Amino acid sequence: MHPDTSFNLSERVALVTGATGGIGGAIARKLIAQGARVALASRSAERLSAQVEALRAEGLAPLTTLAYDLDDPDAIAAALKGFANTYKRLDILVNAGGIMQDAPLGMISAEAIDRTLQVNVAATIHHMQYAARLMARHGSGSIINLTSIIGVVGGANQTLYAASKAAVIGATKSAARELAPKHIRVNAIAPGFIDTAMTAHYKDVVRTRVIAGIGMGRPGTPDEVANAALFLASDLSGYITGQVLGVDGGMQV
Numbered sequence: 001m002h003p004d005t006s007f008n009l010s011e012r013v014a015l016v017t018g019a020t021g022g023i024g025g026a027i028a029r030k031l032i033a034q035g036a037r038v039a040l041a042s043r044s045a046e047r048l049s050a051q052v053e054a055l056r057a058e059g060l061a062p063l064t065t066l067a068y069d070l071d072d073p074d075a076i077a078a079a080l081k082g083f084a085n086t087y088k089r090l091d092i093l094v095n096a097g098g099i100m101q102d103a104p105l106g107m108i109s110a111e112a113i114d115r116t117l118q119v120n121v122a123a124t125i126h127h128m129q130y131a132a133r134l135m136a137r138h139g140s141g142s143i144i145n146l147t148s149i150i151g152v153v154g155g156a157n158q159t160l161y162a163a164s165k166a167a168v169i170g171a172t173k174s175a176a177r178e179l180a181p182k183h184i185r186v187n188a189i190a191p192g193f194i195d196t197a198m199t200a201h202y203k204d205v206v207r208t209r210v211i212a213g214i215g216m217g218r219p220g221t222p223d224e225v226a227n228a229a230l231f232l233a234s235d236l237s238g239y240i241t242g243q244v245l246g247v248d249g250g251m252q253v
């Protein structure tokens with residue numbers, strides 16, 4: 001029997017936003033380990049350098065780093081045009097950059113609304129547009145958007161974040177319909193409660209309450225989310241598009 005090579009991503013070119021974050025970092029690591037040439041994107045050149053050092057220490061070399069602000073459409077356009085000119089192709093796009101600002105209704109500022117919708121929604125759409133053009137040139141590709149269980153079920157004090165993540169689901173399904181004839185797949189991952197910097201500020205009482213709602217009784221790890229991304233990036237998911245894959249330990253069944 002031949003070994004299954006469907007997970008092999010050799011020579012595939014990938015771009016991962018939020019690559020200095022818990023989930024984006026874990027996804028980048030797994031893609032590189034499977035042979036992909038991965039560009040790491042985030043806002044801070046300093047944090048990107050630290051991430052490259054950490055990967056190199058594990059014997060993993062990224063393709064390049066791109067520092068730009070997801071809150072700035074012009075910066076996104078410049079970065080992605082530069083990427084296209086240099087590398088000419090893109091096989092895998094992972095939109096893992098994102099922010100979460102909890103606030104009760106009545107306390108959500110116009111500035112927070114603008115920033116959250118720009119970073120979580122508009123930046124995802126901009127990236128999908130550039131990616132689709134590049135992927136269409138060679139007639140294949142996989143786009144993976146990070147949404148959240150909160151975008152599906154909502155959360156108290158999370159009206160803004162939930163709206164942004166629900167929008168990501170709508171954008172994912174629409175793009176999947178549009179791009180399927182071009183053999184470009186578009187899926188979303190909806191993590192539950194994952195231990196990263198994004199959730200590190202939760203007070204103990206909140207953390208305990210959230211964990212009580214998880215069937216498996218524990219938070220998830222970035223690696224567990226990255227395993228789902230690896231599946232969606234690879235040929236093993238070749239007939240799967242427009243789906244929202246929950247990675248939440250039974251928070252929602």
Ligand SMILES: NC(=O)c1ccc[n+]([C@@H]2O[C@H](COP(=O)([O-])OP(=O)(O)OC[C@H]3O[C@@H](n4cnc5c(N)ncnc54)[C@H](OP(=O)(O)O)[C@@H]3O)[C@@H](O)[C@H]2O)c1
Binds near residue numbers: 044
């Ligand atoms: N952790 C969870 O429990 C959880 C659950 C459901 C969904 N998610 C989603 O999963 C994704 C990754 O989250 P995470 O937990 O890995 O969070 P994280 O550790 O806080 O990482 C967030 C990443 O986004 C980048 N980022 C934030 N604002 C940016 C901006 N304006 N421009 C460029 N990059 C920016 C950060 O880069 P810098 O280094 O430049 O700040 C960082 O790399 C997010 O979309 C999040 O909503 C997370």
